[in-house]
Structure formats: structure tokens, C-alpha cells
Amino acid sequence: MTAQHASALFPSATVLGYPRIGRRRELKKAVEAYWSGKISQAELQGAAEAIQLATVGRLAELGLTGPSAIPGTFSLYDQVLDTLVAVGAVPSRFGTLHDADGRLGVDAYFTLARGNAEQQPLEMTKWFDTNYHYLVPEIGPETEFSLSSERVVEEFALAKAHGTVTRPYLVGPVTFLALAKASDGAPEGFSPLSRLDDILPVYTQLLEKLAAAGAEWVQLDEPALVADLATPASELSAAVGRAYAALTAGAVGAQRPAILLSAPYGGLGEQTAAVAASGVEAVALDLFKGALPSDAELSAWAAQFAGKTVVAGVVDGHNIWRNDLAASAAKLDSLRAAGERHGFALAVSTSTSTFHVPHDVDEEVQLDAELRSWLAFADQKVREVATLADHLADPASAKDAIEEATRVIATRAQAPGVRRPEVRERTSALTDADFSRSDYAVRTQAQGAVLDLPPLPTTTIGSFPQTAEVRGARARLNRGAIDAAEYEQLMKDEIKRVIELQEELGFDVLVHGEPERNDMVQYFAEHLDGFDVTVHGWVQSYGSRCTRPSILWGDVSRQAGPSILWGDASSCSAITVPWAAYAQSLTEKPVKGMLTGPVTILAWSFVRDDQPLAETANQVALALRDEIADLEAAGIKIIQVDEPALRELLPLRRADQAAYLDWSVKSFRLATAGAADATQVHTHLCYSEFGVIIDAIDGLDADVTSIEAARSRMEVVNDLESHGFGRGVGPGVYDIHSPRVPGQGEIEELLATAVEHVPARQIWVNPDCGLKTRGYEETEASLRNLVEATKAARVGL
Ligand code: GLN
Ligand code: ZN
Numbered sequence: 001m002t003a004q005h006a007s008a009l010f011p012s013a014t015v016l017g018y019p020r021i022g023r024r025r026e027l028k029k030a031v032e033a034y035w036s037g038k039i040s041q042a043e044l045q046g047a048a049e050a051i052q053l054a055t056v057g058r059l060a061e062l063g064l065t066g067p068s069a070i071p072g073t074f075s076l077y078d079q080v081l082d083t084l085v086a087v088g089a090v091p092s093r094f095g096t097l098h099d100a101d102g103r104l105g106v107d108a109y110f111t112l113a114r115g116n117a118e119q120q121p122l123e124m125t126k127w128f129d130t131n132y133h134y135l136v137p138e139i140g141p142e143t144e145f146s147l148s149s150e151r152v153v154e155e156f157a158l159a160k161a162h163g164t165v166t167r168p169y170l171v172g173p174v175t176f177l178a179l180a181k182a183s184d185g186a187p188e189g190f191s192p193l194s195r196l197d198d199i200l201p202v203y204t205q206l207l208e209k210l211a212a213a214g215a216e217w218v219q220l221d222e223p224a225l226v227a228d229l230a231t232p233a234s235e236l237s238a239a240v241g242r243a244y245a246a247l248t249a250g251a252v253g254a255q256r257p258a259i260l261l262s263a264p265y266g267g268l269g270e271q272t273a274a275v276a277a278s279g280v281e282a283v284a285l286d287l288f289k290g291a292l293p294s295d296a297e298l299s300a301w302a303a304q305f306a307g308k309t310v311v312a313g314v315v316d317g318h319n320i321w322r323n324d325l326a327a328s329a330a331k332l333d334s335l336r337a338a339g340e341r342h343g344f345a346l347a348v349s350t351s352t353s354t355f356h357v358p359h360d361v362d363e364e365v366q367l368d369a370e371l372r373s374w375l376a377f378a379d380q381k382v383r384e385v386a387t388l389a390d391h392l393a394d395p396a397s398a399k400d401a402i403e404e405a406t407r408v409i410a411t412r413a414q415a416p417g418v419r420r421p422e423v424r425e426r427t428s429a430l431t432d433a434d435f436s437r438s439d440y441a442v443r444t445q446a447q448g449a450v451l452d453l454p455p456l457p458t459t460t461i462g463s464f465p466q467t468a469e470v471r472g473a474r475a476r477l478n479r480g481a482i483d484a485a486e487y488e489q490l491m492k493d494e495i496k497r498v499i500e501l502q503e504e505l506g507f508d509v510l511v512h513g514e515p516e517r518n519d520m521v522q523y524f525a526e527h528l529d530g531f532d533v534t535v536h537g538w539v540q541s542y543g544s545r546c547t548r549p550s551i552l553w554g555d556v557s558r559q560a561g562p563s564i565l566w567g568d569a570s571s572c573s574a575i576t577v578p579w580a581a582y583a584q585s586l587t588e589k590p591v592k593g594m595l596t597g598p599v600t601i602l603a604w605s606f607v608r609d610d611q612p613l614a615e616t617a618n619q620v621a622l623a624l625r626d627e628i629a630d631l632e633a634a635g636i637k638i639i640q641v642d643e644p645a646l647r648e649l650l651p652l653r654r655a656d657q658a659a660y661l662d663w664s665v666k667s668f669r670l671a672t673a674g675a676a677d678a679t680q681v682h683t684h685l686c687y688s689e690f691g692v693i694i695d696a697i698d699g700l701d702a703d704v705t706s707i708e709a710a711r712s713r714m715e716v717v718n719d720l721e722s723h724g725f726g727r728g729v730g731p732g733v734y735d736i737h738s739p740r741v742p743g744q745g746e747i748e749e750l751l752a753t754a755v756e757h758v759p760a761r762q763i764w765v766n767p768d769c770g771l772k773t774r775g776y777e778e779t780e781a782s783l784r785n786l787v788e789a790t791k792a793a794r795v796g797l
Contacts, residue, residue: 008216008258010282010309010347011069013389016219016262016317017169017353018059019378020074021540022051023360028544031076035114041106048076049158056164062379063386067165068217072155073353076106077113077543079221080134080179081122083171085109087202088148091138091183094119104148113543123181124542128223128265129652130318130356131549131604133542137176139192140183145202153209160214168210172220172261173199173247174239178231179224193231196239200246207247207256217282218257220247225275226266226286227652237274248279258282260311264352265318266290266652276304284311288351289318292331302338309345310335315376315384317352320361320551320606322376323384325405329391329398336392348388354378357606358537367532371553374412377537413610417530417554424555427618435669436701438677440727443703446677450637451590455797456751456765456790457508459730461684461706462594462640463520463770464498464513465779474518491516492582499586501780506787509638510591512583514772520596520642521604525550527575528623529557531605550605556619558626574630581634592682593631593639595624598667603645613649614663621670628675637679641672643700644686644769647693661696668700680704682728686769688716694723704728708768710735710742714750717757729758732768733789734782739774741781747789752796760797765790 021027030047033039039047052074059070075082084090085104090097090112097108113135115121122135152168159166171179173196180192210218225236250256258281267290268275275283283305293301312335314328332348339346360379361372376384384405391398412418437443469490477487498513517523525531531550538546558573576593584591598620607616628639646668651660672681683702688709690697697705709716709731716731733750734742754763765786771779 008068008252008281010217010258010260010311010345011064011066012392013064013348013385014069014167014311015059015064015071015350015354015378015382015385016221016264016284016313017071017073017355018055018382019355019357019359019539020051020055021355021538021544021546022054023363023536025538025546027051027076028546031544035110044076044106048074052155052158053162056159056162056166058379059382060164062382064382068167068215070159070164070166071219071353072152072159072166072168073355074155076109078135079169080127080137080171080176081109081113082149082151083176084112084135084137085149086147086152086170086206087176087199088146089137089139089143089199090148091122092140092142093138093184098148102146102148109149126648128227129649130265130352131539131541131547131648132356134179137180137192138183139177139180139195140186140190141195142185143183143195145195145199147202147205147209150206150209152206153213156210156215157213165214165216167217167219167260168215168257169219169221170203170206172222172224173203173243174236175222175224177239178229178236191231193235193239196243197246200243203247204250204256207250207259211250211253211256215257217260219260219262219284220280221262221264222275223263223265225263225268225271226290228654233270237271240271240274240278244278244280252281260284260309262311264313269653272301273304276308280308282309282311282347284313284349286313286351287331288313288316290351292334295334298334298338299341302335302342302344305339306343309347310339311347311349313349313351314388315348315350315381316609317350317354317381318356319609320357320375320377321609322374322380322405322408324409325384325387325391325398325402328384328388329395329402332388332392346392348385348392350381350385354381356539357381358534358539360536363536364534366535370411370415371532371551373408374553375551415554418610420555420557423557423619423622426622427615430618430670435666435673437669437673437675437681440701440703443677443680447637447680447703450678451680453508454794455760456763456794458765458787458790459507459509459592459706460502460511460767460783461770462511462514462592462642463517463772464501464511464515465774465776466515466772467494467776470494470515491579495579495583496586499583499591503587503589505780505783506791507783508589510583510587510589511594512579512591514594514770516579519547521601522548522550524575524596524601525552525605527559528620529559530554530619531556547604552602552605552607552616554608556616556623558623573626575627577627577630577634577636580631580636584635590637593628593636595627595639595641595671597641597643597646597683598624598671599649599664600643600645603648612663614667617663617667618670621667624671625674628672628679632676632679638682639672639675639679640682640684641668641702642684643668644684646685646696647687647689650693657692661693661699665696665699668702672702682706684769688712688731690716690719694719694725698723698725702727704730704764706730706732706764706766708732709754710750710768711737714753717754721757725758726762728762728764730764730766733765734767734786736767736769736771736774739778741778742785744785744789744792747786748792751789751793755793755797765793 034044262284
């Protein structure tokens, strides 16, 4: 092992990955142009190569020098899909996608990602506890594995031809299979991980090709090892042992590159022993989120890594705050001392890939310079890693940079707006009573007296299609082509149209349609103190989709002054009230006020790291509570607080989940518990796999909960029934993820299923989610069928 290790020294500084969408989202543009037939495959390839070479150039300039320091983490769509096509694991439902030479080309790749006329695309799900979504492999006993794409080798060769030896990246075999789901035809209880021995030869073949092309190191990413997944921990350990015994069997150099096994997103915990015992030459540990062992345990821990390189992920790859370089240097110093005693080498890295953060803070010139100095996007993180590597080589050379970071972090703690006494006094004065409403029975009575709704009330989730005119109006406002008054009038016109449409369709509870919201989190961020938004801060959400998370840096409250819109005294500080009040003025039917919940606001922003999330969530909750009071005062009788991200922040380790669910549920309750008994509180969740969180959803104590159900054919009503869910619930009857119009009969059937399992008096009728991304034509037809189906279903009650 030691001989192998000597054959390829790991670089002293690296990152586990880098944004691949391009500084100006060039990849998004190229890929979408290719899909719509505007550019050829060769042009797409050209654009992809330009991004890869720009990345290599940029990373070298930022200080990642030396062979294998730059990760080959480019992807046309998704890294799990890249690995899937490399090993040829096409689900059999797609038939033949391989070409005559047994290769999976670009079109096959996109077919898996996006589906075709006959087949749904691969399912998409969240990548660990991030906002990135990967494509889920479908593996069964029938899945054939064969080397089917050498894109990773070609990408390596491209950089090498331009003078840089990069470090190719693949999702590791254990994680690839652990994240897969059993294919449709697989027998009950089949585990994709049982195919490990069949997939390993393909990895081995690919490693040989990489070695032949000149790769010295390869990065095999194994984040499954930091999460408590369905696979028992002992099975995962055994899989690590088997997989890496096979992959390290060949000689480094001749038969394979040296292997870096990376374990981002948390501590390895009980998998540490299996990883350390494996023959891999280097292990990348998340030492930002996963803690370093205590002094007492450090020695025994360190001894396990003898002969390897420990790649210490001390710079957070997942959030945007400037690293506390002094603290990181201290961690590295103790690791170095341990390494010297126990015979491991040390290198510095980010804790995760940096593709979770935007490219470069320096692009955000509109941000306050002081705020900018607190931040580190991907490029700044590379510099931080390089500085820390300098520190290991020669502490004097990094001293100034480390002191500068310490100084900036101290300034941040004292800066105006970071800690505001009036906000802190409110959160510290909270008592249990602030988190609870009256009994549900009392509330239902009070609400029944005010609302007078028919059985199976109909409603929608909030947004109506965002037309080109609506988006155009916002763009013109931002450019200064129209003024606030003109914009306000255009939004009012749109609200009026949406209200009239719902009246005409016969809905019972109306919405204003959310035309004024660019995004359900950013809109709130723009109207709350403590937040800022970026211009170029795009991060990949999935495929070509990007989001631009807001930055939550200070204490949160509603803004003190009047907002730029509705600038009269009555609207002082309100976020949503004027729009809702205007909509309500147009109709006798109740209009739902529409808010984004505290957990979702946190989940879809970059959140301050200098206090517990629970504290930040309570501040956001109090701002929303103020908004709810103003909505009530404006005559709004139903208020929906969306929490589609409640499940997203669920910690990867089971032991941490209860504490999370406790504070997240409390923050929702804090936001909503100020509402009068007669005010009906709704919430909306975008998924139906309730599993471990059904108690938490019940704990939200919302009067009505709408959830996704059409896509899963009402499966969720079984969970609701066995749980004994006792309050209002709107299982979606219209899948808004595709333009398809559900027929009236189909909706009637879904409703019939729902009332078989949940008492009819609890059931609401609504789509799966907001209609923002749909067109008007299909939306109108679908909503018409929804209302007609409801009328028919009421007859049978
Ligand atoms: N009210 C939001 C909408 O309708 C909810 C969106 C969501 O759940 N993601 O758009
Ligand atoms: Zn939704």
C-alpha cells in the first residue's frame, strides 16, 4: 500500500467539485438550445468543452496547481446520470437506447433525463440534504451493466490535451446502487445493492481506461456513507469492503489511477472503519459538518488512516460564508500532528463540491461591500483552500490572509442589522402559549360560522400561470421602463382576470394568483429586513434548471418603511396584504392569503451560520405572524402558509431528525398561532411520501393541508387513514407537472378513492401544486373538469 501511495502524491489543495452551469449559465443556454433544435450536437459539445476548459483555467489561476488538483466534475445534466450511462444501466422499460457499437450517446442520455413519447423520464429526487436533484437509477435483477460511455475519459483527455491533468469524478459504486430504486419488474424486497458484484467489473474497466489516458487520481464519491438510508449500516460497510477490495486490486499507474474516496455532507460515523480499512489511497472527509474527533479519540481515529492521504474538507462547500480560516488552520494543525504520529498525509479541500454555491462573489457589485466581504462563493472557496494549504506548508505565508478572515468575521458579528435588540427581545420572550391555537373543534365551529363552505370545497394552491405579459411587466419595472404605479396596475389587472376566471369556473375559495412573485422565497426575501438577493448567484437545481437563493444574513423582521409598491401609509411594511385585499375586494367568495412558511424560506436561501437555524426560523416566523395579523385586519379569512420544503431539511442521520422536526414544526406554529379561531389556516406540501414526517405534519396543526396525490394515484389517503389524520386535507386531483388535462371521470374516481379512506367532511378538492408553470389553455380545461367532478361527487355524498 505504501508503495502505491508513493507512486502518486495527492495534491496539497483541491475542491471536491465546481459549478458546471457556467458563470453566465452558458451550459443551460446550450443544452436548452440543443433540446429545441436550435444548435447541433457538435455545437453543444463545443459549448460544453468551452465551459470545461474555462473551469480548468480559472481553477489553476485561483491556486489549484499541480496534477490532479482540479476535479473533473463537469456534467451535461447530472452526475448520477453520467455514472449510469458509463456503466450502461439503462432501465429495461426504455428498450434499446444503446447504438450499434454498444454506446450511449448524448440523445440516449437526454432521453433518460427527460423521457420520450412512451416513457416517463427517470424519477428525480433530492441529493442528500441539498437543493440539488439527481436522477434515480432503476436497477433490477435484469439490469445489464456494460461500459457504455467513456465521456469521463474524453473529458479527461480534453483537459490533458490543453496541458492539465485533472482528477476524473464518478459516483462511487456503493452510493450509485444505494441511491437506486428497484426497477418496476423487480421482485418484492429486491435491493439494488445486491448487484454490486456485477457492476464492479465495469468500474474496473473504466479505471483501466482512465489510467491508460494518463489519469493519476480518480475521485469516487460515496456520500451514501454519511446518511442513514434504508440499507442497514452493516450492509453498507460490507459493500464498501467488497467494492474497494475489487477496485484497488489492480496496480496503481499501470491498471488504475490512485483512488480518492470522497464522503461529503456529513461525518462518516460508523462507516469510518470500513472506509479506513479499504485499500483506497485517499479519503476526503467532511470536517466542516462532520466534526473532528475529540482530543481523547483523535489518536485511535487517526491510526486507522495510516498509509493514506486524509483530504480534510474544512471549507464548507454548501453555504456561502467566508471561512473562519483560523479555526480551520487549528483543525489542520491537529490533524497534521496526528498524521505525523500515525503515518497519514494531509491535504486541504472543501467539505463538498462547490456546485451548491454560485461562481464568484466579485460579480455581485450591487451588494454592500461589507456584506460581500463576509461571503465566499466557489471561487473564493478555492482561494481559502489554497491559503490553508499554504499554511500547512509555511504558516508565515498564510498569516495575513488568516488574520484578515478573523478580522472580517469579527466585524460581521458587530455589523448593523446582524443582531437587532428589538428582534431578539421578541424571540427570547416567547412562551409555550405563542405556539398554540385553540382546540381544533373550537376553531372549526368559529370558521364554519364565517365561511359557509359546501362539502368538498374547491380551491387551488395559489399561483396561476405566469404569462409572458406578467414576466415582461416585472422585467420592465426592473429596467426602469415602467414605474411602480404602472406595474401595480398591471398586476391588479392580472389579479382581476384571475378572480373573474375562478368565479366563472365556480371555485369556492379563491386565490389572487401570485402574479407579483418572481419566486415564492425571493419575493419574501425582497420584503424582509435581514436578506439580500444576488444578480448572478445561480445554482443548479437539476439539469438545466437553476435557482438564485437569497442571502439571509441578519436579524429578520418586516421592513419598517413603506414598500416601494403601494407606498401609502396603510401598506407600511406589509408584504402581501395589498394584493390580497385588492383580490378580496373583487369577490364575495373568500380569497386565501398566501405566504411562504419559515422552513421553506430557510431551505431555499443561503442562511446565516452564526446561530442555530431554529433561532433564525423563529425570527422569520414572527415576521409572518405580523403579516397574518395584517391580513386578518384587511378582512382575509383564510390564510395559507406553504411549507413545501419541510421534508428537505430533514437531517441525514436519524439521530438528528427529532430535534429538527421539533424546531421546524414549532416555527410554523409560531407563524400561525396568532390567527383568530375563525381564521382558517391552510398549509401546502409538494410531496406525498410522508413516512417519518406524518407526525410532524399533523403537528403543524393547520386546519387544512393540501398535498400532492394525483401523481401517486391517491396513495397518500392510506397513510392519512392509518394515521387517523383528523383535520381538513386536500389530496391533489390534478397533476400540474405536465400539460395533460385530467378528465372529469378520472377526477371523480380519485375523489371516490379519497372519500373511501378519509371522511368526506375533511376533504378539499384542489390541484397537486401551484399552476405557475402551466399554460392557460390546459389550466382552464383542467380546472373546469375539477369543479364539474366535484359537483358530481357531492351528489353521491
Ligand atoms: N403557493 C405556491 C404556488 O402555488 C406554492 C408553490 C409550491 O408549493 N412549490 O405556486
Ligand atoms: Zn407544491
